[in-house]
Amino acid sequence: MEGSEQNKSKVVVIDSLQSWEFHVNQASNQNGPVVVHFTASWCMPSVAMAPVFEELAFSYPDALFLTVDVDEVKEVATKMDVKAMPTFLLLKEGALPEKIIGANPEEIKKRVDALVQSNRASLA
Numbered sequence: 867m868e869g870s871e872q873n874k875s876k877v878v879v880i881d882s883l884q885s886w887e888f889h890v891n892q893a894s895n896q897n898g899p900v901v902v903h904f905t906a907s908w909c910m911p912s913v914a915m916a917p918v919f920e921e922l923a924f925s926y927p928d929a930l931f932l933t934v935d936v937d938e939v940k941e942v943a944t945k946m947d948v949k950a951m952p953t954f955l956l957l958k959e960g961a962l963p964e965k966i967i968g969a970n971p972e973e974i975k976k977r978v979d980a981l982v983q984s985n986r987a988s989l990a
Contacts, residue, residue, distance in 0.1 A: 876923035877903075877931045883941040886934070890957065893930040899985045900957040901926075901978055903933045904943055909951040911969035918971045919954075926982045956981045 880886045893900045903919045905912035916933075923931035936943040936951065946955060946963065954974055956964040958981060966974055 875920060876927070877920055877933050880932050880934045880939055880942060882939060883945075886932070886939065886942045886945075889930060889932055893957075894959050897959055897985070897989060899929045899981045900955075901929055901931050901981070902946075902955040902957065903931075904936055904946070904948045904951060904953040904955070905933055906936050906951045908937075912952040915952050915969045915971070915974075918974070922975065922978055926978060928986070929978070929982050958985060 878889055880889065890900055901919075901922065903912075903915065905916070907913070919931065919933065923929075934942050934948075936948060948955075950967050952967075952969055954966040954977075956966070956977055964977065964981070966977060
């Protein structure tokens with residue numbers, strides 16, 4: 867990997883309800899899976915998961931990775947019924963969101979892989 871590319875985040879930071887709706891709708895229109903990390907700056911497990919989430923974003927370029935700070939964008943956390951940090955949502959067009967609560971890197975990697983594989987299979 868190029869040095870400059872390695873420093874460029876593949877995770878989109880959501881800063882408003884409008885930003886959330888834009889990115890989720892765009893991914894839905896392209897039948898792309900969406901993986902969301904709901905975080906808070908005061909939550910150490912959330913902070914610890916950030917590099918893991920970033921690594922997943924590089925590993926799965928055909929999925930959209932979003933991060934939402936629940937203190938900055940309360941509307942999205944409320945809309946998605948997020949009450950604990952970290953919470954990860956896996957969204958696929960037409961399916962209810964899959965929710966993973968807590969910092970469990972292995973489980974998150976396994977679920978993201980399954981989401982992306984099932985999406986590839988449905989597009990094939």
